[in-house]
Amino acid sequence: MGVDISDIVIKHETKLSNFSGSLVSVDAFNVIYQFLSSIRQNDGSPLTDLNGNVTSHLSGIFYRTISLMNEGIKPIYVFDGKPSALKQRTISERRLMKEKAKINLEEAIEKGDIEKIASLRRSINYITPEIVEDCKKLLGYMGIPFVQAITEGEAQASFMSSANIVQGVISQDYDCLLFGARKVLRNFTLYGRRRISSRNIYVSVNPEYIELEETLTSLGISREQLIDIAILTGTDFNEGLPRVGAKTALALMRKNGSLENILKLKNETIPNLEEIRQLFLHPPSINNVDTTFREPDKENVIKFLCDSHNFSVDRISKSLDDLQIQFNRGRQANLDTFFK
DSSP states (O other): OOOOOTTTSOOEEOOGGGGTTOEEEEEHHHHHHHHHHHSBOTTSOBOBOTTSOBOHHHHHHHHHHHHHHHTTOEEEEEEOOSOOGGGHHHHHHHHHHHHHHHHHHHHHHHHTOHHHHHHHHHHOOOOOHHHHHHHHHHHHHHTOOEEEOSSOHHHHHHHHHHTTSSSEEEOSOTHHHHTTOSEEEESSSSOEEEEETTTTEEEEEOOEEEEHHHHHHHHTOOHHHHHHHHHHHEETTEEOOTTOOHHHHHHHHHHHSSHHHHHHHHTOOOTTHHHHHHHHHSOOOOSOOOOOOOOOOHHHHHIIIIITTOOOHHHHHHHHHHHHHHHHHHHHHHHHHHTO
């Protein structure tokens, strides 16, 4: 869900090849949700193995990671830790939305509304502990590094950007800018033509990037003020003011200078305000991150994906050859740098 400040940030359409040579952090839960909702069968149900286990996330992690590597982009996945207590409202709201979608799905099935059935199935996704462990196991076999965040995965991924450990953060969420990500890379794991079931149309989705400093300079505000603008509109940690979107919040900030002045003007209060600010400015983060890419364990990848989850041996083997090529190139580049 996250914060919606899309109307005021500056986006640039780009190509993956423009980021060749970049080390990036990946908001793992964010992209896994994308895979679970978009990598589906025609009737909207997820991909499964012969035992009925969902495999959409495994397909996404495997093939999209190798696509990134083939473009010269080296991803480090960051997984969520324990959510902040301030996020309980958002978590409850999401759970309620899924329960309502389940009820609507049952009604659509009774009516035989095929279009609505597919749409609702795509909207009901759960990242279970088993899905998380499967993703970590697969990444380990592939030789791709990953990080277990203390709290929010996007906060850790963004910290890695602000600390110059990585050159960008792959995520759909604008919250990463609030957490200090210098550059946010959107639509990097799912792009091309995408179908919108509710409207029965296809739209083009292209990779794009947002630079924090460019946005702040263009708007004439500080990062602290951007955080306050987001708080006014509503974040995962608080409800925003009624009828206040990003553009309105920006105008209020420019006119009144601070969130405190705006709240006084509106006769409003925001519970836990300072705690929310500090959560964005100084989230608990891991400083010592292992960025080592290791040689892929082809045998275990094939056992895991093909033997356990019924993926095609031929397709997996071909993609593993690509992954091995990228690993060899990275190893050679490191050797070349060492002997200069």
